Amino acid sequence: MSTQHSRTAxxxxxxxATVLLLGWMLIPLCMTLYYSFRRYxxxxxxxxxxxxxxxxxxxxxxxxxxxxLVNTLVLVLGVLIxxxxxxxxxxxLLDQPMFGQGIVRILVIAPFFVMPTVSALVWKxxxxxxxxxxxxxxxxxxxxxxxxxxxxxxxxxxxGIVSWQWxxxxxxxxxxxxxxxxxxxxxxxxxxxxxxxSRFWHxxxxxxxxxxxxxxxxxxxFLLSIFAEILVTTNGGPGTASTNLTYLVYAESLLNYDVxxxxxxxxxxxxxxxxxxxxxxxxxxxxxxx
Amino acid sequence: MARAVTQKRKLIATxxxxxxxxxxxxxxxxxILTSFKTEAEAIADPPSLFWFDWTLENYGxxxxxxxxxxxxxxxxxxxxxxxxLGLIIxxxxxxxxxxxxxxxxxxxxMWMLSTxxxxxxxxxxxxxxxxxxxxxxxxxxxxVVVLTLINLPIIVWxxxxxFKEIPGEILEAARMDGATLKSEILYVLTPMAVPGIASTVxxxxxxxxxxxxxxxxxxxxxxxxxxxxxxSYSSPEGLFYAKLSAASTMAIAPILIMGWFSQKxxxxxxxxxxxx
Numbered sequence: 060m061s062t063q064h065s066r067t068a069x070x071x072x073x074x075x076a077t078v079l080l081l082g083w084m085l086i087p088l089c090m091t092l093y094y095s096f097r098r099y100x101x102x103x104x105x106x107x108x109x110x111x112x113x114x115x116x117x118x119x120x121x122x123x124x125x126x127x128l129v130n131t132l133v134l135v136l137g138v139l140i141x142x143x144x145x146x147x148x149x150x151x152l153l154d155q156p157m158f159g160q161g162i163v164r165i166l167v168i169a170p171f172f173v174m175p176t177v178s179a180l181v182w183k184x185x186x187x188x189x190x191x192x193x194x195x196x197x198x199x200x201x202x203x204x205x206x207x208x209x210x211x212x213x214x215x216x217x218x219g220i221v222s223w224q225w226x227x228x229x230x231x232x233x234x235x236x237x238x239x240x241x242x243x244x245x246x247x248x249x250x251x252x253x254x255x256x257s258r259f260w261h262x263x264x265x266x267x268x269x270x271x272x273x274x275x276x277x278x279x280x281f282l283l284s285i286f287a288e289i290l291v292t293t294n295g296g297p298g299t300a301s302t303n304l305t306y307l308v309y310a311e312s313l314l315n316y317d318v319x320x321x322x323x324x325x326x327x328x329x330x331x332x333x334x335x336x337x338x339x340x341x342x343x344x345x346x347x348x349x
Numbered sequence: 350m351a352r353a354v355t356q357k358r359k360l361i362a363t364x365x366x367x368x369x370x371x372x373x374x375x376x377x378x379x380x381i382l383t384s385f386k387t388e389a390e391a392i393a394d395p396p397s398l399f400w401f402d403w404t405l406e407n408y409g410x411x412x413x414x415x416x417x418x419x420x421x422x423x424x425x426x427x428x429x430x431x432x433x434l435g436l437i438i439x440x441x442x443x444x445x446x447x448x449x450x451x452x453x454x455x456x457x458x459m460w461m462l463s464t465x466x467x468x469x470x471x472x473x474x475x476x477x478x479x480x481x482x483x484x485x486x487x488x489x490x491x492x493v494v495v496l497t498l499i500n501l502p503i504i505v506w507x508x509x510x511x512f513k514e515i516p517g518e519i520l521e522a523a524r525m526d527g528a529t530l531k532s533e534i535l536y537v538l539t540p541m542a543v544p545g546i547a548s549t550v551x552x553x554x555x556x557x558x559x560x561x562x563x564x565x566x567x568x569x570x571x572x573x574x575x576x577x578x579x580x581s582y583s584s585p586e587g588l589f590y591a592k593l594s595a596a597s598t599m600a601i602a603p604i605l606i607m608g609w610f611s612q613k614x615x616x617x618x619x620x621x622x623x624x625x
Contacts, residue, residue, distance in 0.1 A: 066449060069446075070445075072441035073442045075441070075442070076441075076442035077457065079438060083464070084464050084467060086475070087471075087472035087479075088467075088471070090475035091474060094474060094475075155362035156362065157362040157363040166370035166371060166373060166374040167369070167374070168608070168609075169605060169609075170373060170376070170377065171608065172604045173377065173559075174559040174575065174600060174601060174604070175559065176576050176579045177380075177600055180593060181594075182376065185376075185380065185383065186376065193396065196395060232616050235616045235624055277619060284470060287561035287565055290583075304470070305469075309473065312474050313473075313566070318474055318478070321473075321474055324470075328470050332468045332471070333466070335466075
């Protein structure tokens with residue numbers, strides 16, 4: 060089938076997608092690099108010039124940078140741990156025989172389809188609001204003082220909201236993987252007297268390792284660039300308590316109008332994401348080819 | 350005996366799973382419910398579950414006052430437009446990678462996946478400045494193009510895994526029976542590819558509809574899709590829970606329904622075919 064002729068045709072068919080993606084990556088990337096060494100403020104666009112590494116110095120020595128870096132890690136790891144652990148438990152539960160399994164599944168995956176701005180605003184106003192939120196009513200009804208989630212524990216609250224959004228994704232993928240588990244192997248282990256816990260540890264978990272890897276990989280890509288949830292709930296505050304790297308670069312460039320320093324931040328974000336990506340690609344490379 | 354134990358276990362599993370399912374779904378349920386309340390009832394203490402005066406007033410107010418139909422249309426045009434454009438570019442690419450794989454095919458696919466790892470904020474400034482200089486800031490066309498490009502790797506991957514499953518022998522059999530290239534494509538390949546293309550379309554529309562980094566940063570009043578429109582509710586302006594709920598319900602309903610129909614394909618699409 061693959062004659063010389065069809066090979067050439069195939070190249071032509073791949074070309075548009077490849078060229079476009081290459082352009083989409085390279086052109087903005089080069090521009091970000093260029094701006095990161097220039098003085099460029101949107102309010103005083105006429106004063107330009109090369110500034111060497113000064114933008115990087117400013118960005119990296121900004122105390123907000125360390126906060127944002129730590130917040131980014133806490134946010135990503137926090138959501139990953141919550142969604143993977145609860146996702147495994149939920150997937151095992153949903154795999155049990157029960158009445159109305161299809162409906163429960165539909166209920167559980169629903170949050171994934173809610174747009175980020177809606178879920179953030181609904182949680183912020185209707186649940187976490189210290190005056191009118193449902194949590195405040197519940198606290199008052201039980202005789203406790205209402206808790207102002209988004210100003211007392213902004214990052215933890217955002218982790219909660221984002222976990223609610225991503226738990227369905229983890230559950231759905233892990234459930235799909237569990238359903239492909241060989242039931243004969245399970246039964247054999249059960250006959251041999253293996254306890255439920257050891258069956259989980261020695262059969263289910265190893266079987267899920269590939270799916271867990273995939274969940275971690277995909278979620279990390281999306282979690283590193285969480286933005287809308289922070290923008291509509293806390294605006295990164297109070298102070299920098301819930302600012303992640305994505306939000307910091309946005310604030311620096313489009314709120315402070317400093318394109319140069321924002322670009323330096325963008326380059327830093329790309330480098331950090333690449334470190335994570337290399338690590339992750341190695342991990343899935345091992346797990347996916349097997 | 351074993352029967353009775355299983356039955357009991359099934360009941361317990363049912364109870365636990367339904368409790369958790371309802372808890373997870375509750376915020377969505379509550380939003381839909383609140384959209385039918387008056388603003389006063391929406392913040393009533395204690396909150397009422399079903400015993401309130403149901404009203405459709407909020408939907409009317411949201412539609413009239415805030416130009417909701419415009420934002421809804423923006424969402425439709427941006428998500429459908431970027432999906433169609435993406436398909437036009439991705440179908441030939443995925444097709445040839447699945448049927449005429451070369452030595453580099455695996456690498457090209459991996460490279461495409463790796464472009465998804467580029468954090469959007471790293472290219473925010475250039476894209477913002479380019480859009481500004483081209484005069485397409487706050488326009489639908491800019492978002493269609495940007496969303497096409499960010500979702501292109503997912504479309505290619507998803508189509509590739511579907512096309513890969515079409516057995517080559519069928520093509521050979523058709524050719525042996527004297528099918529021309531045209532009838533081969535029309536009567537053999539297309540019918541087999543349609544389900545895969547349909548799920549790709551569905552998933553991509555969902556992703557584009559909910560995309561909230563570029564839509565928030567590249568639009569203002571004119572081209573703002575629902576993601577950006579809803580975000581404008583984040584500034585508190587007095588009693589607005591019921592209206593926020595009505596606007597939110599309208600924004601999520603179409604996608605929620607589409608999503609429920611595409612749950613199976615979702616797994617495959619979002620895991621780049623690694624989990625089926």
